[in-house]
Amino acid sequence: MSMLKPFSKLPGLNTANILLVESEEQFQQSLADALVEETAVTVNVRLAKSLPLPMENEESRPRIDLVVFIINLTSELSFQSAEDSLKYLDPGYFLGKVCFMVTNARNASVPPERLDAIRKLAASLHCPMLFAEDQTPDGVISATERLLTILKVAAGLVPMATALYLSNLTRCTVPPDIDQPSFD
Amino acid sequence: MDECTKRLLQRLIRRIPTQMLRTTLEKWGRLTAAQQRSVDFTQPKLMLTEKLLTMCAESGWTVKHITELEMIYVIDNPNLGMWYALQLMDPEEDAQAVELTQFKEQFKSHLGELVRHVSVKIKKHTDDAVWIRIAWGDSFSRPNHLKPTYVVHHLQTPYVFVTSLTSKQKPLLSQAMVLSTRHQAIKNANLSGRKLTAIRNLLMKQYQQVFPTNYSSPLAEKNQTVSNLHIEREQAESAAHRLQMACEAFGGGKLPQLQSAVYKLETKFRDHTNKTMTEQEEPFRCVVKFASTNLLESLRHCASSGIASTPVTPLLSSIPLKGRNYFVITDNSPGPSQTRQPQK
Numbered sequence A: 001m002s003m004l005k006p007f008s009k010l011p012g013l014n015t016a017n018i019l020l021v022e023s024e025e026q027f028q029q030s031l032a033d034a035l036v037e038e039t040a041v042t043v044n045v046r047l048a049k050s051l052p053l054p055m056e057n058e059e060s061r062p063r064i065d066l067v068v069f070i071i072n073l074t075s076e077l078s079f080q081s082a083e084d085s086l087k088y089l090d091p092g093y094f095l096g097k098v099c100f101m102v103t104n105a106r107n108a109s110v111p112p113e114r115l116d117a118i119r120k121l122a123a124s125l126h127c128p129m130l131f132a133e134d135q136t137p138d139g140v141i142s143a144t145e146r147l148l149t150i151l152k153v154a155a156g157l158v159p160m161a162t163a164l165y166l167s168n169l170t171r172c173t174v175p176p177d178i179d180q181p182s183f184d
Numbered sequence B: 001m002d003e004c005t006k007r008l009l010q011r012l013i014r015r016i017p018t019q020m021l022r023t024t025l026e027k028w029g030r031l032t033a034a035q036q037r038s039v040d041f042t043q044p045k046l047m048l049t050e051k052l053l054t055m056c057a058e059s060g061w062t063v064k065h066i067t068e069l070e071m072i073y074v075i076d077n078p079n080l081g082m083w084y085a086l087q088l089m090d091p092e093e094d095a096q097a098v099e100l101t102q103f104k105e106q107f108k109s110h111l112g113e114l115v116r117h118v119s120v121k122i123k124k125h126t127d128d129a130v131w132i133r134i135a136w137g138d139s140f141s142r143p144n145h146l147k148p149t150y151v152v153h154h155l156q157t158p159y160v161f162v163t164s165l166t167s168k169q170k171p172l173l174s175q176a177m178v179l180s181t182r183h184q185a186i187k188n189a190n191l192s193g194r195k196l197t198a199i200r201n202l203l204m205k206q207y208q209q210v211f212p213t214n215y216s217s218p219l220a221e222k223n224q225t226v227s228n229l230h231i232e233r234e235q236a237e238s239a240a241h242r243l244q245m246a247c248e249a250f251g252g253g254k255l256p257q258l259q260s261a262v263y264k265l266e267t268k269f270r271d272h273t274n275k276t277m278t279e280q281e282e283p284f285r286c287v288v289k290f291a292s293t294n295l296l297e298s299l300r301h302c303a304s305s306g307i308a309s310t311p312v313t314p315l316l317s318s319i320p321l322k323g324r325n326y327f328v329i330t331d332n333s334p335g336p337s338q339t340r341q342p343q344k
Helices: A027-035 A076-088 A112-124 A137-154 A163-170 B003-015 B018-028 B033-038 B045-059 B063-076 B093-097 B100-114 B169-180 B196-203 B236-250 B295-304 B314-323
Strands: A015-022 A042-048 A066-072 A098-103 A129-132 B083-091 B118-124 B129-136 B149-154 B159-163 B183-193 B231-233 B260-267 B284-291 B326-330
Touching: A015 A027, A015 A076, A015 A137, A027 A042, A027 A066, A027 A137, A066 A076, A066 A137, A076 A112, A098 A112, A098 A137, A112 A129, A129 A137, A137 A163, B003 B045, B003 B063, B018 B045, B018 B063, B033 B045, B063 B118, B063 B129, B083 B093, B083 B169, B083 B196, B100 B118, B100 B129, B100 B169, B129 B169, B149 B169, B149 B196, B159 B196, B169 B183, B183 B196, B183 B326, B196 B314, B236 B295, B236 B314, B284 B295, B295 B314, B314 B326
Parallel strands: A015 A042, A015 A066, A042 B231, A066 A098, A098 A129, B260 B326
Antiparallel strands: B083 B159, B083 B183, B118 B129, B129 B149, B149 B159, B260 B284
16 A cells, blocks of 8 residues: 655755645646746645555655645535545644645535535544635635645745644634534 | 418528528529518518518419428528437348439339328438438328428438438338338437437547557657646546546547437346345336436546546447447346337
8 A cells, every 4th residue: 555655755955845636636737837836936736636646656756745635515526535545645644734625615505514524524634624716716826825825834944833833723623513503 | 372382481481590591592592683682681580571471472482492491491400409310221232322313213202102192302412411301291181391301311321310200200201211222121220319410420430539559649758738847647647548448438529419318227126225126026117318418528528537437338338339329228238238119
């Protein structure tokens, strides 16, 4: 079983590597195009549909600083695929190097149980959960900015801040009344 | 000019959209230059209809002329109404030698023998398609030009496409078709769709076929699908493999636009969690219908994005392979089986 390990390779100089995992392979493309525009840091983006990653790329793959799971709330398959991919990550990643990004949260046809399930998953793994809007260029830009903030810390490029410290501040929490029926 | 002609012309002008009216009338060529100039196509349809009716009375156009106009319009816009495909079986020795004049004579005479009053018009289109317009009557009444059947056949191919054919008229048409094309039988090809061009291209495989190959892209380094050197796709190989399998099953490039596929299931119910249903002896009858604006495109995308597993199941790949979109699935065979003749 090929697990992705966070510290088994050397980092690059002024470089940050991010892995975007998305079952539909749509949003990750526009996010990637926006992420590489960053000038202060060299950002390398790796795109995948799910984990595990193929063994052939093991040699050429750089050290991944941040793994982002993009989940489309309107698709159960998307959630399942992300959940199944989690087991191929070394536990070391869950100390601030994993993030969940959720799209289509405003869609009326989304069952509320799915969002609650993702929230509980993110909270149990101590990871941040971000909401993103993938249809407009503005939405893509703001999602990119938020990811870059976390990525720079996770890659060790921000002095006096580590990924673990940041994740303590940004991690997803579950409201105590999450299992109560909501009044929409 | 009698009531019948008038009504026919009225109906026809109402049917043709104003943008196409000018070109269709020009192609028809029965308006004199003066008449053509006098028609103002910016007027509302009602006034145009009045104008053309008066012209009809002046020039003495008959039903024959109006049906010509209708045929020109339908040939240029074949993608209206539901088309059904039929297939001719068991050709005789001289089936390949049937040519147009012989076919025309034979068809008209055979159909005339079967139906007392029938009006048949046959026209050959530039792309080798033979278009037949049939207005059906019976022993007591004149042909009804308001509900004609259109038939399209490419000579030397076994395919016949029909629209607006009732079940009473079908055996008559089949008989005439079989005799005039020198075959022994005709059967339902189980393919239907709104676009004639699409079902024709599907049956005659006139779209890009993709063949299995070991070396799909000879110059791999030139096929950079990502825009940037900093972006890398981890699973590009498996994505390319899925795309190749999807294209092998459905074809490459633009695909013929089918609107639906229907599977009639007559298989036994199988679900371990539901004992009562599984224990039933009779098959569980159920109909599954897939519908889309471009069904083959959707199915190909399902396969290439991983939603449908690859290699593509024969249930789906039979649609382009066998050129049908109606299947009856029974328990005996692993894939779609031969069907009984469904009512259309």
